[in-house]
Amino acid sequence: MFTYFVHRVLVMIPTLLVISILTFVIIQLPPGDYLSNHLEELKSQGESASAMAKIEFYREQYALDKSPLEQYARWMGFWPGPDGFSGLIQGNWGQSFAYDLPVKEVIGDRLGLSFLINFSTILFIYIVAFPIGVYSATRQYSIGDYGFTLIGYLGLATPNFLLAMVLLYYANVYFGISIGGLMDDKYINQPWSFEKAMSVFDHMIVPVIVIGTSGTASMIRRLRANLLDELQKQYVTTAKAKGVPRLKALIKYPIRMSLNPFIADIGNLLPDVISGSVIVSMVLSLPTVGPLLLEALRNQDQYMAGSLLMFLALLTVVGMFISDVLLAVLDPRIRLTGGATK
Amino acid sequence: MTNVLLVRDLKVEFRVAEGTIKAVDGVSFRVPDGKTVALVGESGSGKSVISQAIMSILPKPAHITSGEILFFDPEKPGVFYDIAKLKPDSKEMRNIRGGRISIIFQEPMTSLSPLHTIGDQISEALHLHHKKTKQEGAQITVDMLRLVGFPEPEQAFHTYPFELSGGLRQRAMIAMAIICRPALLIADEPTTALDVTIQAQILDLMQNLQKQLGMSILLITHDLGVVASMADEIIVMYHGKVMEQGTLEDIFRSPEHPYLKALMRAIPRFNMKPGERLTPIREIKRDADSKFLEQANPRPILSGDEKPILKVTNLTKRFTTRKSSLFGAKPAGEVLAVDNVSFFIRPGECLGLVGESGCGKTTLSKLILRALTATEGEVVYNDRGRDIDVLALTGDSLFDYRNKVQFIFQDPFSSLNPRMTVYDIISEPLIIHNVGTAAEREETVRELMTLVGLDFRFLRRYPHSFSGGQRQRIGIARALALKPDLLICDEPVSALDVSIQAQILNLLKDLQAELGLTYLFISHNLAVVDYIADRIAVMCKGRLVETAPKEVLFANPVHPYTKRLLAAVPEPDPNHRLNFANLVEEKASNPELWPAPFTADLHTNPIMMDIGGGHYVRVHENTDVTELKL
Numbered sequence: 001m002f003t004y005f006v007h008r009v010l011v012m013i014p015t016l017l018v019i020s021i022l023t024f025v026i027i028q029l030p031p032g033d034y035l036s037n038h039l040e041e042l043k044s045q046g047e048s049a050s051a052m053a054k055i056e057f058y059r060e061q062y063a064l065d066k067s068p069l070e071q072y073a074r075w076m077g078f079w080p081g082p083d084g085f086s087g088l089i090q091g092n093w094g095q096s097f098a099y100d101l102p103v104k105e106v107i108g109d110r111l112g113l114s115f116l117i118n119f120s121t122i123l124f125i126y127i128v129a130f131p132i133g134v135y136s137a138t139r140q141y142s143i144g145d146y147g148f149t150l151i152g153y154l155g156l157a158t159p160n161f162l163l164a165m166v167l168l169y170y171a172n173v174y175f176g177i178s179i180g181g182l183m184d185d186k187y188i189n190q191p192w193s194f195e196k197a198m199s200v201f202d203h204m205i206v207p208v209i210v211i212g213t214s215g216t217a218s219m220i221r222r223l224r225a226n227l228l229d230e231l232q233k234q235y236v237t238t239a240k241a242k243g244v245p246r247l248k249a250l251i252k253y254p255i256r257m258s259l260n261p262f263i264a265d266i267g268n269l270l271p272d273v274i275s276g277s278v279i280v281s282m283v284l285s286l287p288t289v290g291p292l293l294l295e296a297l298r299n300q301d302q303y304m305a306g307s308l309l310m311f312l313a314l315l316t317v318v319g320m321f322i323s324d325v326l327l328a329v330l331d332p333r334i335r336l337t338g339g340a341t342k
Numbered sequence: 343m344t345n346v347l348l349v350r351d352l353k354v355e356f357r358v359a360e361g362t363i364k365a366v367d368g369v370s371f372r373v374p375d376g377k378t379v380a381l382v383g384e385s386g387s388g389k390s391v392i393s394q395a396i397m398s399i400l401p402k403p404a405h406i407t408s409g410e411i412l413f414f415d416p417e418k419p420g421v422f423y424d425i426a427k428l429k430p431d432s433k434e435m436r437n438i439r440g441g442r443i444s445i446i447f448q449e450p451m452t453s454l455s456p457l458h459t460i461g462d463q464i465s466e467a468l469h470l471h472h473k474k475t476k477q478e479g480a481q482i483t484v485d486m487l488r489l490v491g492f493p494e495p496e497q498a499f500h501t502y503p504f505e506l507s508g509g510l511r512q513r514a515m516i517a518m519a520i521i522c523r524p525a526l527l528i529a530d531e532p533t534t535a536l537d538v539t540i541q542a543q544i545l546d547l548m549q550n551l552q553k554q555l556g557m558s559i560l561l562i563t564h565d566l567g568v569v570a571s572m573a574d575e576i577i578v579m580y581h582g583k584v585m586e587q588g589t590l591e592d593i594f595r596s597p598e599h600p601y602l603k604a605l606m607r608a609i610p611r612f613n614m615k616p617g618e619r620l621t622p623i624r625e626i627k628r629d630a631d632s633k634f635l636e637q638a639n640p641r642p643i644l645s646g647d648e649k650p651i652l653k654v655t656n657l658t659k660r661f662t663t664r665k666s667s668l669f670g671a672k673p674a675g676e677v678l679a680v681d682n683v684s685f686f687i688r689p690g691e692c693l694g695l696v697g698e699s700g701c702g703k704t705t706l707s708k709l710i711l712r713a714l715t716a717t718e719g720e721v722v723y724n725d726r727g728r729d730i731d732v733l734a735l736t737g738d739s740l741f742d743y744r745n746k747v748q749f750i751f752q753d754p755f756s757s758l759n760p761r762m763t764v765y766d767i768i769s770e771p772l773i774i775h776n777v778g779t780a781a782e783r784e785e786t787v788r789e790l791m792t793l794v795g796l797d798f799r800f801l802r803r804y805p806h807s808f809s810g811g812q813r814q815r816i817g818i819a820r821a822l823a824l825k826p827d828l829l830i831c832d833e834p835v836s837a838l839d840v841s842i843q844a845q846i847l848n849l850l851k852d853l854q855a856e857l858g859l860t861y862l863f864i865s866h867n868l869a870v871v872d873y874i875a876d877r878i879a880v881m882c883k884g885r886l887v888e889t890a891p892k893e894v895l896f897a898n899p900v901h902p903y904t905k906r907l908l909a910a911v912p913e914p915d916p917n918h919r920l921n922f923a924n925l926v927e928e929k930a931s932n933p934e935l936w937p938a939p940f941t942a943d944l945h946t947n948p949i950m951m952d953i954g955g956g957h958y959v960r961v962h963e964n965t966d967v968t969e970l971k972l
Contacts, residue, residue, distance in 0.1 A: 234452040240399050242467040242518065243440030246431060253455050332502045333456055 001328065001335060008324055012317050019313040020088070024072045027302050027309075034097045034300045035064060058095060062303070075306065088310060094303030098296070103307045107289060111311065113182055113200075114274075114288040117207055118315075121273050122266070124212045125219055130262075133223030134255060140228060152217035161283040164210040168284065171206050178203075180285040207284055211277045215269060219262075226261055230254035256330075263327055267320030274312055345414060346526050346558045347373040347396070352409035352426070354391050354400070354582075365391045365404065367582040373526060375416060378552065378559040380573035382566065382605075384623075385839050388582040389562045393528045396560070397445055398430045415442055416525050441471035444519040448531035450511035454503040460487075460514045461499030464521055471522045486517045489554075490547060508699070509540035516547065523555050530562045537698040537866050542910040542920055545572060564840050566609055567869075567912030570594060571920040578602050594916050608844040609914055610873035612896065619851075620873065622844035626795035626815075628852075634789035634822075635856055649724050650686035651828060651860050652710065657683045657719035659705055679705040681884040683719075684950065687828070692854065692861040694875030694892070696868060696907065702884040703864045707830045710862070711749060712740060723747070723828070745775060748821040752833035754813035758805040764791075764816055765801040771823045790819040794849060811842035815849065822853070830862045835870060847874055868911050872896060877956070880904045883933055885942070886950065890957040900959045902936050939965040 035055050042051055059065050061081055063074045073079035075094060077087020086092045093103040136145045171177045178184050182203045187196040230236070231254050239249040278290035285291075289308050296304035328335045354366040366388045373379045381389045394400045396411055411425040415438075428435040444467075447453040454463060464486065465479040474482065480499065487495035490513040503511055512532065519527055529548065533541035545568065552559055561572055569576060570590070577587040578599065586599040597603050607621040659680040680702045687693045697703050708714040710721055712732060721732040725746060735743050748771075751757035758767055768787045772778065778786065788798040794815040805813055814834060821829055831850065835843040851874060854861060865871050871878055872892055879889040880903065888901040899905045912920050933942035939962040942948050950958045953967045 234447060234449055235455040237399060238447065238453045241397050241440055241445045243436045243470050245436065256457055331457060333504055
């Protein structure tokens, strides 16, 4: 078990490396770069010496006039720049050219808030999907099952942004929650306080529901199908034949078995939720990283985009790691027979 | 004599979309205290439904419409429960279920949860019905594991079911069933999924436990051999009705009912006369002059010393097991699946290959088919006079070889693609090998269907609309499509019901004669092999230990393993009850414990010695042949 754990941790390193290469290549793919475009723009407006000097400085700093390999190495921090080793692995996320600020400062609070929203969404998906899935499977073809199935399909079919606007309207009319953002305007740029946290919590409800609906709907379907399969199995009858009360037999055997795909999904859910939240974040004007990422990609603001993509990749890889470890803890077949091949 | 269970006029109906099915239709019987009652019948006769009704674990669409199931608990004289009236979830029923009546299922592989240790699952039954502390529970469980024959019960407590063999899983299942010392044990086909030798051990265990705990057993089975060795009373069921009931002696001495007589004639037995045919309960109607026979071009079978059609010399297959560590996988050990096997098959004969599961039978057949690659050895196939080195074939010549050797699988359910029609399934080999035009192929497929006794109007159907026996016939038709000379049949009847088994065996026999086929017939059922094979090869732990013509082998088995295998077969005859005392535990399948001159271990490697009359036995070199024959 310990070897497995260490093995999984070590495997994450090459995975992230490969992702960083892919990210870098994809960002470099479109012709031109932000600085050249910006330079053209400046030239057409009449030059400004200080701006030109700044551009030159960045060129030097990030090896933008050198080969892509060198650029990559500097970005990652494998190769010393003018300030010595200073790249992603040293914690320097680079400069956002569009904002003319270090990426870290642009992102600021947003990273934490994104994490908060996405984490809450996943929690929401699990909390809602689990009981409904179990109910649907154990009461197959009942009115409740059909009802949840219908709602689930609606959830899958409704465009998120539409749902977002509808919910926003009602949240505003009935609960007086201000439209858009993650907190009331008065708390923006204020230090954290209990009231501010409560305001954030109030404002999170709508986005979490909106981002989570489709994930919840598909999770319900999956859990229902899995559990239905498991309920047919012989060991469930064995448990009944022992005289185990119904609810206990259900929880101890088939539900435990059908948890596997539930947990294996943690890793898959993260990128889904994050990419799904970009448009919703635009619509609801949430201060998350989604809109920033979109903007950065459009502007070819390469360090901004690269850092954000790497952050998402890290989340996914860590999510996968957590789900793998949980699976091994939960399922002795994975723990004990892993690695043996025939 | 007091009864533990009394079933009176029980009727169970299944209400499904297609209408109402009477699964059990007015059944009455009793189970006397401390006795074994066998419930016999084909699948679909309603015997399992009765067991579910007694346990009150009927599936949702099933309803008890009338009748009573009276349970007299020997521990509470004078008190009885009518299980048919009790609610399945009521407290009384839950106390009875698992506490006073418990059940063992057929499939030891799936009836235990793979996620919980067997100790957990066994002690759960105990804690539900008796107030015990965790330590007491664990202690009782370990004692119970010892009682059912686990070699190391303390360790076994913490193992998961998938770490155990089929036999040990069934023992764990038995331990779970008897840990509360029930008054009645229902055994629903407890040994059907197991090898004969393991079956004998499990039956022996059940009898011993019955004596020790004084419980009654309701044994549900279709195997009359098991019944003859175990039962005191017998109930024969057909289509939800009782056909006949009586004591063991009555039933076997003078079967009255035509159904029972037919059932007895359908089972292969050891003492069948040469040339005697099994009489299936439902005969397959075949079109005797199928055109396929005319164009079949059977291989001419010359009498006398023609060269063997298949000659296998020193064939060896090693599997390496891998162990993964921090730095990738590396080979950890080797498993010798097939060890220096040599044999031959003459054209037109049927060679039976017998052995317990895991002995390498299937691996051997896959090596011959080139579905697996051999580690060492030689396989020569004689293609009507032209020798082919099978293991050296590549590309086109390997593709051509597939024309000549075909395979019939064990499981008729998973060997047919559920998403292909019967027509697609049977014509697929023809398409792959580009035989004929589309019209000719269609003609061939129709003829194949009539050849195996199926209506060609079924061609557009999908496999799920056929029964197990019909599916197996589709599998046979597929194997015959390319007009092979050699057919490898891997346990073709072991997944089928007794009554169907006779149909398929007869069909295979007829086809062999009509098409001049040669069979390699793999089975663990000696009676089946006796019925169909000319010569028999016995395999154990990857080695052949004895080959002989079948009359010789059954009359004069020499190798201790063969002897044990023969002794473990239950015969449908109360005069030949299994002699459990003869069944030495694991010893007979461990080559290191075989007595001299048979011992095979690191130091001695016995060879196959000809002891005359085509009888070969694996013994040490320089063994005196005359001594062995005694």
